[in-house]
Amino acid sequence: MHQVSPAGRDLRLDFFRGLSLWFIFLDHVPSNIVSWFTVRNYGFCDASEVFVFISGYTAAFVYGRVMKERGFVIGAARILKRAWQIYVAFVFLLVFYFAEIAYVSSHFSNPLYTEEFGIFDFFQKPDVVLIEALMLRFLPANVDVLPLYIVLMTFFPPVLWLMLRKPDFVLLGSIAFYFVAKVFDWNLVLYPYDHSWFFNPFAWQLLFVIGGWCALGGARRISPLINSRPVLALCVLYLALAAPLQLSWLFPGITGRLPGWLMILPLDKTGLSGWRLFHFLAIAILVIRFVPFDAKFLRSNWARPLILCGQHSLEIFCLGVFLSFSAHFVLTEVSSLIAMQIFVSFVGIAVMVTAAALMAWYKDVERRGGKPPPSATQEGFEGVTAS
Amino acid sequence: MRTFSVPLLLVLLAASPYAAADDCDVPDNLVETFARLPHVDLSAKHDHKLEILVLSAAPKLSGEASTLKSYPYYLESELRERLKGVDVHVFAQSEPRKTIVEVAKDLPRFLSERQPVLVIWQTGTVEAMRGIDPDGYGRALDAGVAALQRGGADVILVNQQFSPRTDFMFDGAPYTENMRWVSQTRDIPLFNRYEVMKYWGETGAFDLTALKNDGTYEKVHRCIGRLIADLVIRAASLSGTVER
16 A cells, blocks of 8 residues: 555555445344355454554545644644544434334333343433433444544544654554553443443554554555565465364354364454454555555446445445444344345445445535535545545 | 355355244254263263253243243253153253353352252353453353363353344344353353344244244243253263163
């Protein structure tokens, strides 16, 4: 990704972010057979890593340029505005989540699920739950990656300021912070105060910073290393070993028993286990090596739906979460047959692509109209401008 | 990935034929285990008795539902039916809404009170609903299983059930993964209730989405009791010897 020039947009970022958005949607539809296609089944890391890394990359790339050209204050303001937009998106999704829970809780009395009724206990005190949710201390499942972004973006301005001057220093600091947080078991606490964030921001900041470091010239400086044969061989070997290990996990009966020293699964996702991190880095290195900046397929028609989704990532992420709720609703109310799971998966992706295409079309119309497009809609998830 | 996944999908599609209604059958790969239950084996063959404890954090059924029979009941009648000459007792110990850390404290008491040779430990639901750290859950479960094994009991883990209507509200998968890790390192069976029930839901064997009481409760629990009985008999190598 080191070939990025300020003038050209790296379509690989959009492509893979679009792909991770599709995967996140498919994985979020509960018990969906189509999620067999997603990356998490074939290795240690999943779409979350791809997403956090690319977001760190684009945030540093875009806001780094703003900060360099227009100063710290303007750059910081743009970053905080983005954090605010993500917060609003989070609250928007929260409303859908609470609506579905409220519906189920008031109609549901099947004794088969008496144990699961416990989830409604939280909503006995709506005042407390709503306030805790607005303060990011009550995070529903499937939406919890957004609060991670809010926190990462809120603290990003000083990090970026330092990163523009001493990138390696920031990277080392981030690595040190990751280990210190691990040793002292730091995480943010959640209501009702006996558990903590599913995406531990003290751990996941590392991937965000690695992304930013790569965007600000780090990838270029280490390109001789990541293109060297031993490193490539190591990456291939690591991925080749991870795939059967992860697959064996899904077929406990077929593969039988593994020796004790291979029992590294399940890997800690909350604390971004090193196995997961290295798995993602291995994939990233191979992608940089084998998918050139100007790869032909990136401009082909079949890559276009993915790229469109990747270019509107905040909107498409939110839409994806909303669609996963809807898909779940259809699977429980209409039918949960496998054919239906495949059907709702394809419809969901089609809706995501259509929405992204409409947004791109609207942006284009606005631009041709001669008026500058409103800045809020011009930006991707981390403010990647389309121009 | 595509070249690999399309055949995989076809295999999965082919492996899930429509089951007849009220049929407990599931594909073998959902219920097979490599682990053994030596204490159960010994107790059934030599002492001709089986003291089984079913431990769960499920609340008691209330109102009209309080007379419904659950899987411990069906497990007991199934084992009594199939293991003639063996005195089978299944006792259901419920610790409503308690997390694993709270339940683990009481394990020595359960062991001394009932002296079970087998503990069927249903866990993971409360922890998933409350979002307890899955890693910490795995460690607590591992310690709990070790304590039960030291106390002379075999253990079968039972994970959360498949509840389509609440599926999107909390994610039980990380807890099942940790249970699988404990089951492999401690060499004990894991009865994957979630996958089994999901199979029934997907094949239409049972309608698991009803909002009200529609009589599915006892049908599902009878099947779970029967499948766990199968698992006990297989893992303790009781078929053919004690079994009728």
